[in-house]
Amino acid sequence: MLEVAIIGGGPAGLSAGLYATRGGLKDVIMFEKGMPGGQITTSSELENYPGVAEVKSGFDFMAPWQEQCFRFGLKHEMAEVIRIKKKLDFFVIVLSDGKEIEAKSVIVATGGSPKRSNVKGEDTYWGKGVSSCATCDGFFYKNKEVAVLGGGDTAIEESIYLAKICSKVTIIHRRNEFRAAPITVQRAKSLSNIEFLTPYGIEEICGDNSGVTGLKLKNLENNATKEINIAGIFMLIGYNVNNAVLMQEDGTSLCAMNEYGQAIVNLKMETNIPGLFVAGDLRQDAPKQVVCAASDGATAALGAIEFVEHHK
Ligand SMILES: Cc1cc2nc3c(=O)[nH]c(=O)nc-3n(C[C@H](O)[C@H](O)[C@H](O)COP(=O)(O)OP(=O)(O)OC[C@H]3O[C@@H](n4cnc5c(N)ncnc54)[C@H](O)[C@@H]3O)c2cc1C
CATH class of the missing domain: 3.50.50.60 (FAD/NAD(P)-binding domain)
Known part of the structure; x- marks a missing residue:
């Protein structure tokens, strides 16, 4: 059984992976359906991450994040998670190929995406105005x-x-x-x-x-x-959160959510389900910034380490 399963490999998921592995957890897998990096990899310019004076593309900016995590033992599985289920005192991660993986704790960092209007020219000039x-x-x-x-x-x-x-x-x-x-x-x-x-x-x-x-x-x-x-x-016409992994077969959600489908968490990124954490753009009141998602991921990982230690 995994100690922690991280769902999503954007800034929140990667930062959770870094803190969880560097904090001593051995069995940590980050499930990411595409290449790690998250939505910022679609941005041509990022210049507001503190301490990084150079203006970089989102892709170049995120590349070292994975490298740093993998150095501390984070494993990456390129797979889409369909659902997270709770069983007794552990979680089951269901993948799109039907495989099921058990984990003591889960950090969900599946982010979201801004709604598009589909007006003429939007795709052509996205990121160019x-x-x-x-x-x-x-x-x-x-x-x-x-x-x-x-x-x-x-x-x-x-x-x-x-x-x-x-x-x-x-x-x-x-x-x-x-x-x-x-x-x-x-x-x-x-x-x-x-x-x-x-x-x-x-x-x-x-x-x-x-x-x-x-x-x-x-x-x-x-x-x-x-x-x-x-x-x-x-x-600025709305934002879709990727909360599908939290939805159960009977249509209910695994943890409490607000009216916008964002997970309700406390300052430790804990949901109302012990051992289940949500970090980054998927949580309520997320400022939707890389630095904030990274901070959430670190906070959630510290909480997951504490949870795993107390439930040995
Ligand atoms: C064009 C653009 C420009 C931006 N510019 C800036 C900026 O200049 N500065 C700034 O601070 N922020 C910027 N942002 C916002 C920033 O990118 C986000 O706030 C940040 O990426 C959120 O991180 P996250 O880890 O919560 O989620 P995300 O970055 O959305 O990452 C979530 C990851 O989860 C994966 N995932 C989703 N569902 C599943 C599933 N079921 N199974 C497996 N994997 C899954 C996705 O593939 C994705 O990689 C920008 C965003 C965009 C789109």
């Missing part, structure tokens, strides 16, 4: 004009964040009403460099070799079209 994270990419648009698509709390809060960096932020939303808290919308409306365009949808994201240059928009009430020039567009 189209972003889903203002904290990550806002600085690249210092003193430039940007747009935000969305009407929820994240969209409006991130617009307020961007308004401090960018010369102008245009919020595009398909309805005249917002899902975001009224007080947040009010704060955004009080800022002179935020403009609201409602009820508008994006028809096309336009650009050239340098990246995004503008948007073709349509008023959804009267079909009037409009073009605006911007250097970046932030698609």
Whole structure:
């Protein structure tokens, strides 16, 4: 039986693997369905990880993480986990090929992915002016004009964040009403460099070799079209969490989750199920940053070591 099974090999999973193995656990396997590294490997530029002064691609940035973990004995199995089940005082990890592996403790770090709008030009310019994270990419648009698509709390809060960096932020939303808290919308409306365009949808994201240059928009009430020039567009229309591994055959979830399907954890990354930890973007209130996911992974591993020690 494994001492710890880690599900997912992004920043949270790899950091959990490093701390679990370097902390003395011998039987630790990280199950990752693809190449380790996580969603950041799709980013062309990462410049906000403390202590790393050089701007790197996400792929180059993550490469040494695996190497460092494997040096301390972390094993990597390239496999997709279908489900985690609880049996008596241990867990069963079910893989897509039907194989079942038992573990005393489990750290789930399967992350998530931002929702895409599928508008024309989104794929072409993703990472070249189209972003889903203002904290990550806002600085690249210092003193430039940007747009935000969305009407929820994240969209409006991130617009307020961007308004401090960018010369102008245009919020595009398909309805005249917002899902975001009224007080947040009010704060955004009080800022002179935020403009609201409602009820508008994006028809096309336009650009050239340098990246995004503008948007073709349509008023959804009267079909009037409009073009605006911007250097970046932030698609903040929601986030899908990869929580499928926690779902049981009867449709219930293995541990408590909030309304968004994110796992509820305490400051030790413990769920309400002893021995089951969740780290990184899958947990509630995750800041969705590499440094935070890495910190969660380390915290969860320290908790798992303690759990395994107490349940010998
Ligand atoms: C384009 C882009 C740019 C970004 N830029 C920045 C930035 O500049 N700075 C910053 O700090 N953050 C940035 N982020 C956010 C950052 O990438 C995430 O916050 C971070 O990767 C979360 O780490 P994680 O380990 O929780 O999850 P993830 O990175 O999502 O890793 C989860 C891993 O689990 C694996 N997995 C999922 N399900 C299964 C399964 N069933 N079985 C086996 N494996 C599974 C996945 O393949 C994946 O490798 C960016 C994100 C994106 C998409």
